[in-house]
Amino acid sequence: MANLSFSDENPAVAATGFGGGGIFDMSACEGISGGDSKWGSLGFMDLLGISQDSIAPSLFDSFQPPPLLPPLPPSTSSELHRQQLPQGHPSPASTVPESSEVLTNPTTPNSSSFSSSSNEAANDIHEPTKVEDNEEQEEDQDKTKKQLNLKPKKKNQKRQREPRFAFMTKSEVDHLDDGYRWRKYGQKAVKNSPFPRSYYRCTSAGCGVKKRVERSSDDATIVVTTYEGQHTHTYPITPRGTMGIGLDPSGFSVPQPRYLHQQSYIYNSSPSSLNISSTATTSLNASFPSFLRERRFSTPSSSASLLTDRGLLQDIVPTQMRKEAKEQH
DNA sequence: CGGTTTTGACCCGCGC
DNA sequence: GCGCGGGTCAAAACCG
Numbered sequence: 001m002a003n004l005s006f007s008d009e010n011p012a013v014a015a016t017g018f019g020g021g022g023i024f025d026m027s028a029c030e031g032i033s034g035g036d037s038k039w040g041s042l043g044f045m046d047l048l049g050i051s052q053d054s055i056a057p058s059l060f061d062s063f064q065p066p067p068l069l070p071p072l073p074p075s076t077s078s079e080l081h082r083q084q085l086p087q088g089h090p091s092p093a094s095t096v097p098e099s100s101e102v103l104t105n106p107t108t109p110n111s112s113s114f115s116s117s118s119n120e121a122a123n124d125i126h127e128p129t130k131v132e133d134n135e136e137q138e139e140d141q142d143k144t145k146k147q148l149n150l151k152p153k154k155k156n157q158k159r160q161r162e163p164r165f166a167f168m169t170k171s172e173v174d175h176l177d178d179g180y181r182w183r184k185y186g187q188k189a190v191k192n193s194p195f196p197r198s199y200y201r202c203t204s205a206g207c208g209v210k211k212r213v214e215r216s217s218d219d220a221t222i223v224v225t226t227y228e229g230q231h232t233h234t235y236p237i238t239p240r241g242t243m244g245i246g247l248d249p250s251g252f253s254v255p256q257p258r259y260l261h262q263q264s265y266i267y268n269s270s271p272s273s274l275n276i277s278s279t280a281t282t283s284l285n286a287s288f289p290s291f292l293r294e295r296r297f298s299t300p301s302s303s304a305s306l307l308t309d310r311g312l313l314q315d316i317v318p319t320q321m322r323k324e325a326k327e328q329h
Numbered sequence: 330c331g332g333t334t335t336t337g338a339c340c341c342g343c344g345c
Numbered sequence: 346g347c348g349c350g351g352g353t354c355a356a357a358a359c360c361g
Binding site: 330331332333334335336337338339340341342343344345 | 346347348349350351352353354355356357358359360361
Binding site: 212 | 349350351352353354355
């Protein structure tokens, strides 16, 4: 696992926009059963856009997860007061064996972002430098207008989407707690997949970050999370105190993933380009969640195969990448 | 009671 | 132009 492959696409960070895709394997965490894994979630926040600077890179390493439990339900941090997860996504897989402690979790699941529909994703990705923030908000408004009233007016402009990136997590829990608070606003059946895709939006005012979560149809234990947009606020201010994050003095928190054994992340990809290289890494630093950055990523064949999944995965994983994955097999 | 989830309907983009 | 699939809205239900 020492490899990290992916490419960066997050314009926000990497202005280059080289799209790419990659998978990170966080298998390092395996074994959570023991409770030792480092959490892979540290970086969620980063992902979300919050600080790139602030999270200490070493958090990951230094971060010692409390004895995590095995895949916990999304919630869980034992330490923080978390609330119970209200919902359990129906997916079979998700029936998590509640092994986890059910601690609680907040309604904030978490995970990351990703790429969304292929087309859109592609578009986005190709736009290296965009001001995502503004657009984001506008976008939202636009959308709202579209739906509510009439159509947007900007027809020429294709809907631009925020930068997004996706990653796969091996977890029994669909909804991973990344420290932010999310509200589910939709769920849709995914074609070719027995598992539904859930849509979440950050509940912070003014923050238009969205997240999509779906389970791989090939491997029910794999959860694909795609984040879109960047948080406009710092950490979740959760009155409920549910996030599983540890607050850092600086104000950043470290989410604790209590759910995973093993995680594989896919960094957003652009359909057209896939950069799996150190370069990507570089950019990643800036935008990627620290946990991801810190961990050793790799693209195990197993993960790769997952990529071949349909639905979101399809979007997320560029064909090229998929191909590669196959080859590896 | 306030916030979240559920879920059917609607809108939009895209391919045929 | 039509159908399909994805994404979002919003009312109702649910939950703490």
